[in-house]
Amino acid sequence: MRPIFFLNYVKYFLRTTWYVRLSNVHQEQVVIFLHTIGHNVRFRVAAGRFHRSVETIHRYFRVVLKGVFCLYKHVVRLPDNETHPDIRNNRRFYPYFKDCIGAIDGTHIRASVPIEIQGRFRGRKDGTTQNVLAAITFDLKFCYVLAGWEGSAHDSRVLDDALHRSRGLKILEGKYYLGDAGYGNKIGILSPYRKVRYHLQEFSDHPPENAQELFNLRHSSLRTTIERGFGVLKKRFRVLGAEPFWSFETQVEVVLACCVLHNHIVGVDPDDPIMGDTTSEVDSQRIVHQTHQTRREAQEESREWNDKRDEISEAMWTDYITNRTMAKNKEKEGKRSQFRWSTPMHVMLLDILEDEALKGNKPSNTFKPQSFARVAKEISEKFEAHPTHEQYLNKKIEFYDQMAIVVGKDMATGSYAFSWGDETPHNPVVELDGESNSAVKEKITDSSSSHSKGRSHRKRSRDVNEESNYSEIASQLKEIAIAFKNQGPVDANELYEAVMTTEGFAEEMLASAFDYMIQEEKVGKALMAKAPKLRKL
Template sequence: MHQLALAQVACLVAVWYAQNRHKQNSQIPRVVQLEGERVRNELMTKVLTNDQCRNIIRMSPSAFVELCNLLVKEGGLRPTTRITVEEQVAKSLYLLGHNVTNRALSFFFYRSGETVSRHFHNVLRAIMELEDKFLNQPDGSQVPSEIFNSNRFYPFFKDCVGAIDGTHIRVKVSPIDAPKFRGRKDFPTQNVLAACTFDLKFTYVLAGWEGTASDSRIIKNALTRQECLKISEGKYYLVDAGFMLKSSLITPYRGERYHLKEYSRNPPRNARELFNLRHSSLRNAIERAFGVVKKRFAIIRSSTEPHYGIETQKQIILCCCILHNYLINADPDEGLLAEVDAELNNNSEHQEENHSNRDDSDDARMGEFLRDSIAATMWLNYNM
């Protein structure tokens, strides 16, 4: 009954806004009664708070209205004869946020399964049309403010443009394909590579790789594919020890502490440890970004098998990242970020991939020289 109530509220949000878009009112009416096959949507004077709305449709009322406007103007989303844009978006947000089945949505909203599915895919396509607006790779022309405004990071990391990592998201594949998708987990996953800036906005997302694929293998593909990860000359990303060291991908020193929790009561003892500490402090942005987007959208964090095949799941992941970037400005949720930070702080588990073949290329040596230079300068400044 709880899920039914939440879904009906989301539906009423859409209907109410469709009927009252001319009103500059950011409050959403509350469902009083659910009965039989239809909702008696009597409105009470008491309204839902922003937090309650975030629990239902993953964003505030004002952010919801603005998103609908964007999906119409720039995403090409259109109403149908009987169903408004707002209802289509509300249903899709509820599905992304709560990971309900198509059959459940069909029951909740009193629409056919075909209608619900068609609207969901229409909304996904419209959201993906916003990719160029909300998911852009940095050109490196400016030093990130999170670095520039900190004497811990500036000028040492002045050429750093962001952080990169991979995350495993459960995937639905055939029994034949399952073994190559079954990596670290007991179930099939896809290894999703993503880059983000230090304000937690995703700048590049590559989904679909098998769970058994290593981060190094995926990053090599990302750098050479048609829609590639672009790194301006002289700039670099911070990555963990599972990646290869290059002039454009700076890893922490191996054999040294390199996770924030390891330094909680033990200050760095040498240049390499100091570098790893500050490297980890900055690179933590990608873990926080993954944490927030997964906590907001249950469809990509669920431990149960997805309801959609891998191609649709790839679209869903991209859409969740686009919505995440939109909400960073449209509806920042400090409470959600605090939850993620607390979980990351309490989670001491980490894995480091070991690569037996050392990369002796010129680019790797350039990366090593750059890292050593940063570490030496940083250590000298630290001891002044």
């Protein structure tokens, strides 16, 4: 929270809430409360930072918490009856989701409860949690929150409780929230198709293949609002992601208070103050009140909303296919008439501009207009389109095999290709031995004398010494290579004697090492080639 938000909130908080005015709350107490829930700070740590006693911190934490609850009716409001701009201005969602007013889902928040009832709070998440149901608008503002349910409770059960409470979740007639498949289709809740791909990409190599997949795709794109809202809430108030240290009743109140503060932070805007009271806009509208239904009534209601979902998906799929067909036709027309830039054109452009720069037609950072005119003229003349040649594109060459025999010398054969793993190189290697060595020396001496006659005798003698050293090294390497090539299989007796005489190991381990070297002949050869003092197992 930035300072401007804090100052605005404190003024509004201290002036609006009668409970806070009666309790004589100071700004410092609000700071302590926000610091505690924002950074998950213990009372003892907060007492040390603000130079207050732990009892004082605890007492006024409760006072400010109760005061935040009094702001609930001013900050948390039901959505209005108008289509949200995010839907109205997006043809992917409008007019299909014009009656959608938000998204609804549940999240699990860490809970600390007595050991006697921990079993009720253990669900699909690790540890004990409370199941929090929330409805959110597309402005990322919570319009309803129900906290305190055990973590083992199913989301649909929590939703039923919220709908049937006297002051629970109210849904405007004809409007609905987007929910996941766990809620099922019911009045006011529109869920996706089951057993149908959900997380897709509309503009990719694997687009939706039918109306149900397209509906699930756009349904998920809109419903991510609730996931974003939960993410922002838990990131802003770190106390929601840690093990709480209050009583469970206080934990539930803290969750609701965090949602109120979240709405305030999202709503604070210099051009649109939150002081405006708009709650009366929804009070006069007709609200659907949920009553306890029989199983047959619930099935009929679900069937009705399934038909509505099918109607939306079919209309969405029809428009999707039509727009996609039109886009493909337009793309084909554009390919026939659109100018294509190629690599030869790029090379020609650089050559022309280089010539123009040498002529002085680039006085500053850009070329003169006549230079660009020359580029356009010459490229158009050279790369002029020839529609009559289209019949030869992508056509099979007749008599290709016979032509390959006739003009075979002109084709690539790869006869000069060579790699490090080849045994015999195509270019002969000069042997630094005997007559060949002397010939190389004579050639080097002649070339050096012809190119630099003025060199000193000392320089020539040093070159000759280096050449003799290179010749000696080359001859030794050649002898080593011949010895390795002519070396036969490893003598088992010699290898056994060399292995067993190694010190520092048990006989069983040396015997195992000997068996391994017999199987891996290369390892045994390497061991025998080393000096006795360098042999290591």
